[in-house]
Every structure is written in C-alpha cells, then in structure tokens.
Amino acid sequence: MYTQAMDTQGKEPEDKTLRSVEERALLQRFDANIDDGGFIEAKDWMPENYRRTLVRQISQHAHSEIVGMLPEGNWISRAPTLKRKAILLAKVQDEGGHGLYLYAAAETLGTSRDELLAALHSGKAKYSSIFNYPTLTWADVGTIGWLVDGAAIMNQVPICRCSYAPYARAMIRICREESFHQRQGFDSLLVMMQNGTEAQKAMVQDAVNRWWWPCLMMFGPPDDQSPNTAQGMRWGIKRVSNDELRQKFVDATVEQAKVLGVTLPDPDLKWNEERGHWDFGTIDWDEFWNVVNGNGPCNRERLAARVKAWEEGAWVREAALAHADKQAQRQPKAA
Ligand code: BYC
Numbered sequence: 001m002y003t004q005a006m007d008t009q010g011k012e013p014e015d016k017t018l019r020s021v022e023e024r025a026l027l028q029r030f031d032a033n034i035d036d037g038g039f040i041e042a043k044d045w046m047p048e049n050y051r052r053t054l055v056r057q058i059s060q061h062a063h064s065e066i067v068g069m070l071p072e073g074n075w076i077s078r079a080p081t082l083k084r085k086a087i088l089l090a091k092v093q094d095e096g097g098h099g100l101y102l103y104a105a106a107e108t109l110g111t112s113r114d115e116l117l118a119a120l121h122s123g124k125a126k127y128s129s130i131f132n133y134p135t136l137t138w139a140d141v142g143t144i145g146w147l148v149d150g151a152a153i154m155n156q157v158p159i160c161r162c163s164y165a166p167y168a169r170a171m172i173r174i175c176r177e178e179s180f181h182q183r184q185g186f187d188s189l190l191v192m193m194q195n196g197t198e199a200q201k202a203m204v205q206d207a208v209n210r211w212w213w214p215c216l217m218m219f220g221p222p223d224d225q226s227p228n229t230a231q232g233m234r235w236g237i238k239r240v241s242n243d244e245l246r247q248k249f250v251d252a253t254v255e256q257a258k259v260l261g262v263t264l265p266d267p268d269l270k271w272n273e274e275r276g277h278w279d280f281g282t283i284d285w286d287e288f289w290n291v292v293n294g295n296g297p298c299n300r301e302r303l304a305a306r307v308k309a310w311e312e313g314a315w316v317r318e319a320a321l322a323h324a325d326k327q328a329q330r331q332p333k334a335a
C-alpha cells in the first residue's frame with residue numbers, strides 16, 4: 001500500500017506521501033459508500049469539499065430558519081384570534097427549534113456556532129431569499145404557511161435521504177413539523193376564502209399575488225445555472241434538482257389553489273398534456289439575484305434584527321458560561 005513512498009525516493013516528506021496514498025484509499029471507500037446509497041456519520045472520513053459544501057448548505061438552511069421567524073413573528077401580537085395567536089406562536093417557536101437542530105448538525109462538521117453566526121451577522125453567509133419580503137397583512141401569514149412552507153417541504157423531504165446522516169436525521173423531524181405549518185396556513189386562508197368578507201378574500205388574493213413568484217425562486221437558479229447541483233447530486237446531498245422540485249411544487253399547488261378559490265398570478269400557467277405537468281411563465285432571475293445579493297425589500301431590516309438579538313442576548317450567553325464554569329468547579333476532583 002505504501003510503495004509509492006519508495007517511488008518518490010525521498011523527494012516528498014514521507015508522512016505527506018503516506019497520507020495522500022491513504023487518502024486515496026479513503027476516498028475510494030467514501031465514493032463506494034455514496035454510490036451504494038450509504039450514509040456518512042460525523043466521525044467518518046470525508047473529502048474536504050464534501051465537508052465544506054455541507055457546512056455551507058446546512059448553515060444557510062439554519063440561518064433561513066431563524067431569519068424566517070422574523071416576518072411571521074411580526075404578526076404574533078396582531079393575530080386576529082387567540083387560536084390563531086397560539087398556532088402562530090407554536091409555529092415561530094418550531095422555526096427556532098429547526099435552526100437549533102441545523103446549527104447542531106453543522107457543528108458536527110467542525111465549525112462552531114459562533115463562527116456560523118458571525119458569518120450571518122457580517123452579511124457573508126446567505127439565507128433564503130424568501131425572507132426578504134415584507135408581511136403586509138394577516139393574509140401574508142397564512143400564505144407563508146401555505147406557499148413558503150409548502151415549497152420548503154417539497155425541497156426538504158428529499159434531504160431526509162441526504163448522505164450526511166446528522167443532517168438527514170434533523171430533516172426528518174423538521175419535515176414533520178413543516179407539514180403542520182403548511183396545513184395551518186392553508187386552513188387559515190380557507191377560512192377567510194370560505195367565510196370571510198369580500199375585503200378579506202381580496203386580502204388573501206393580494207398576498208398570493210405577492211408571494212407566488214418569490215416562492216418559485218426559493219428552489220434556486222435553473223439547473224443549467226446552478227453551480228452546486230451536479231456535485232451536490234453526485235454526493236447524495238441533493239437528491240432532486242432545483243428545476244424538478246420547482247415543477248413538482250407548481251403541479252401540487254395549482255390544485256390546492258383551486259380548492260382555496262384563489263388565482264395564481266401567472267397568465268402562462270397552462271396544463272401541458274404532453275409533459276404531464278403545468279407549464280409556467282418566466283421567473284425574474286434579476287429580482288432573485290438582487291435579493292440574494294442583499295438588495296431585497298427587507299434584507300437590511302432582517303440582518304439588523306438578527307444582530308440586535310445577538311447583542312441583546314450577550315448576557316444570557318455569559319450567564320450560561322458562568323453557570324457551566326461554576327458547575328465544573330463543584331465537580332469533585334479526580335483522585
Ligand atoms: N435564497 O448552485 P445552487 C424555510 C444560492 S427554510 C438564497 O443551486 P445549491 C422556512 C446558493 O446558496 C428555506 N440563496 O445552490 C424557514 C448558491 O450560493 P453559494 C431554506 C440561494 O446549494 C422558516 C447559489 O445561489 N431551505 O423554507 O445547490 C419558515 C447558486 O445556487 C437560493 C434550505 O436552505 C435562495 N432561495 O441549491 C418557513 C434547504 N437558492 O452558497 C420556511 C437546503 C440558491 O454557492 N438547501 N441560492 O454562495 C438547499 O436545498 C439548497 O442549498 C438550495 C440551493 C436548493 C437552496
């Protein structure tokens with residue numbers, strides 16, 4: 001196995017050559033495991049790029065969950081009934097929990113939560129474009145549940161089979177909760193559409209008009225402009241491509257819109273018998289990149305809210321560390 005060390009005749013430091021031969025064997029084992037549909041655990045060897053890709057995706061996902069608390073949290077104090085307030089509180093808390101599972105999954109890859117959050121606060125890390133749009137009326141809350149969580153589930157169910165096991169396990173729990181989120185949003189809109197006043201129905205339609213296109217952007221750029229898809233799929237991190245997921249979302253949502261009695265704001269939405277799918281209009285990718293690059297309607301506000309929460313929470317972190325230190329000092333010293 002180590003004969004290459006002799007081939008180099010001492011030109012390479014021995015341990016470096018040995019490591020590279022060893023790494024090649026490890027890489028072969030890793031690739032074979034991935035090809036067999038196997039899972040990678042935190043303690044397993046993995047190529048550095050695989051680790052980096054996962055830290056990127058999982059941390060962006062975690063950031064999206066905690067930034068995603070903001071547009072809906074904005075409505076907790078203004079929910080129209082006690083029941084809706086309790087549901088919304090539970091949902092927003094769930095999103096915080098999702099962020100925590102995901103930060104924990106990212107930490108298993110060797111990057112600390114402080115580093116991940118510093119990247120968010122400095123504007124270096126991305127989070128989902130969708131959370132840079134404002135929630136103008138109560139119907140936006142139902143629409144986020146129906147469409148945003150609906151798109152999230154479509155994207156996240158395949159991640160339950162992600163090759164990195166700690167991420168896959170976190171996603172199983174998250175998807176169960178997301179299903180409840182989607183149903184409560186749909187239910188809230190259905191009540192307004194079936195029993196509401198004309199003004200309430202118009203409010204729902206207006207919210208759907210504003211959220212539809214940004215939701216289609218959530219799945220990311222078209223496959224032929226998505227630099228990470230091919231490798232992500234090769235590694236079993238991504239199981240289904242951006243365009244395929246977007247199409248599945250459109251197909252499922254058109255039927256739900258009929259039940260609700262709302263119109264989707266796309267004159268090009270047409271059933272295509274040959275493809276067995278709904279055709280839809282052109283997405284404004286300039287808008288998408290503008291939002292991703294920090295210039296959406298609420299980017300600055302969202303980031304400022306996260307930074308403020310971090311700064312105002314400093315005393316909690318300090319108290320928790322002081323408590324942990326005290327506990328450690330109280331432990332009897334080993335003889
Ligand atoms: N927004 O090569 P691509 C939720 C970036 S949580 C911003 O296709 P990839 C919820 C992408 O990161 C929703 N950026 O990338 C929470 C990449 O940039 P970098 C979040 C986006 O990774 C609370 C570049 O564009 N879900 O729904 O193969 C309440 C090129 O893209 C977006 C997840 O994070 C975007 N929409 O595919 C309610 C799921 N799209 O990093 C709901 C996990 C793309 O190279 N993530 N970009 O600088 C994924 O599945 C994948 O990362 C994506 C992108 C499909 C999002």
